Amino acid sequence: MAKKIWIALWLFINLLIFWSVGLYTSGYSLEGYLPWESAKIQEYTPIIHTFPGDEPYGILYMVDIKGNIYYYIVWEDEYFHNTIIDRLYHFFRSLVYNGNTYDIEVVKIYPDNNSVYLQTYEHTDVWATIQPDGSCLWNGQTIPDCTEKGTHVKVYVVTWNHMLSLTPENGTIRVENLPMRQMTVDDYVSLGMFRRTQKTIGGVTVNSLLIAVLITVLFNVTLYAGWKRGYLSMEYYRKLKEEIHKDLKRIRK
Incomplete structure (x- = not known):
């Protein structure tokens, strides 16, 4: 169940990045x-x-x-x-x-x-x-x-x-x-x-969607690299949390 939630979250983030970048770079709203x-x-x-x-x-x-x-x-x-x-x-x-x-x-x-x-x-x-x-x-x-x-x-x-x-x-x-x-x-x-204005919108859309694809791919490459290095594992965040607590204790002393 937890795995499905993570997959759904990954898909949602990809979709959000793709359309946000596409719309921003084109200057168009959803309706054009x-x-x-x-x-x-x-x-x-x-x-x-x-x-x-x-x-x-x-x-x-x-x-x-x-x-x-x-x-x-x-x-x-x-x-x-x-x-x-x-x-x-x-x-x-x-x-x-x-x-x-x-x-x-x-x-x-x-x-x-x-x-x-x-x-x-x-x-x-x-x-x-x-x-x-x-x-x-x-x-x-x-x-x-x-x-x-x-x-x-x-x-x-x-x-x-x-x-x-x-x-x-x-x-x-x-x-x-x-x-x-x-x-x-x-x-x-x-x-x-x-x-x-479909012809005008079409010309702008091609360029904007290309940028959106590149940014989305870059996000996933970065995500994959982080996963391979263990940055996305729960164990990594547990150790990171422990290190932060230790640093806070040293600061308080």
């Missing part, structure tokens, strides 16, 4: 929610340009453990120009995202190196760097005046499903006074954010 804060949120808020009558509700933001800022622009829905296709698309989106059909696009800002990430036509990834003169370097091309005050990147809606671009789009207007707040856990769950 990013709970961190940054003093640079207002400094880097993107400026949104969209078509008249298709303005977003607002921006929800999250911050990862490294201080990188995720700005999620929220629209009521995506509207395709064909009514039948639009209704079918609306139906399947509601199935995928737990009953809601909000459209959410992300602009990620990496303040440490002034880089920007977003998705453009056909969900193509865009990585750009903000230059000291306020321009952006994207795929070897310089985009002039792509920021305001050198930090607020200007993004333009270029498709019906709100894909974004750094180059100005004819017919778009700047959205003024767009409300912004930190994404809560309730927002994260109700908007189906885990499904929307």
